[in-house]
């Protein structure tokens with residue numbers, strides 16, 4: 001662990017606590033444990049919880065949590081959220097009563113220059129949540145073709161200057177390997193115009209860094225894989241809450257909700273249902289819940305957070 005003091009303000013805390021568990025639930029899973037801020041508050045509120053399972057794919061965060069989170073009801077696993085079935089098998093548990101995912105990276109990861117997530121801090125261009133496996137962002141920017149880079153930056157970053165940025169990366173790397181966050185930030189800033197003053201300012205490299213982080217960690221595939229297994233891991237009436245931070249993540253969650261909330265899918269002209277499909281979930285939050293201005297003032301990360309909660313039928 002670096003000597004950065006780990007800090008992370010949990011977003012939408014009161015709302016998450018409200019929907020995290022059925023009142024009498026006994027087993028809770030935090031699939032993105034981080035520094036455990038949400039879990040701490042949930043354990044505080046739901047006294048009937050006998051076991052909280054904290055999962056994080058980042059070994060460094062988990063090490064910190066193991067050393068600093070003193071809570072007899074908590075057990076921690078270094079794994080991906082989509083590995084939940086294996087985690088439950090390991091604990092000889094079949095189903096749980098509440099699952100929370102708070103997606104993305106924590107402020108601790110962002111603030112640590114060694115992890116390479118932030119364009120505002122100079123460090124190696126890494127961006128892996130689990131620094132023990134997979135390709136780094138430097139591997140991607142130095143090896144992918146121009147069209148592959150453009151696709152990643154355009155799709156995952158929703159960055160309209162994707163083509164210019166990809167061209168600029170290819171030009172730069174023809175004379176020097178891209179190694180650091182500030183090198184990449186400069187390559188992007190050289191071709192992305194500054195926002196006009198009347199538009200809320202975001203750093204020109206924000207979207208490119210987000211895109212590469214998503215690609216490095218296969219974040220969207222991971223959400224889909226998790227959602228494929230989530231309902232099987234929940235008891236009837238169990239709650240599933242997901243906080244996402246951009247529209248790509250939220251779209252996957254919304255599609256999952258639409259698919260599972262529907263009953264009969266027979267064509268309307270059929271006089272009786274022959275498909276037999278029943279809804280498998282119900283909504284706890286009718287629409288996505290966003291942070292209030294007050295919270296956003298204290299914690300700008302909350303600006304793009306949105307929470308959706310459902311219960312298994």
Ligand SMILES: C[S@@+](CC[C@H](N)C(=O)[O-])C[C@H]1O[C@@H](n2cnc3c(N)ncnc32)[C@H](O)[C@@H]1O
Pocket residue numbers: 008009010011031032033034035036037038039055056057058061079080081082102103104105106107129222223
């Ligand atoms: C936004 S932070 C969570 C913060 C946490 N709720 C808290 O209050 O401290 C996200 C954390 O989840 C981890 N993470 C992100 N996606 C994950 C996944 N699919 N599986 C496991 N861990 C994940 C990251 O490493 C990071 O530590």
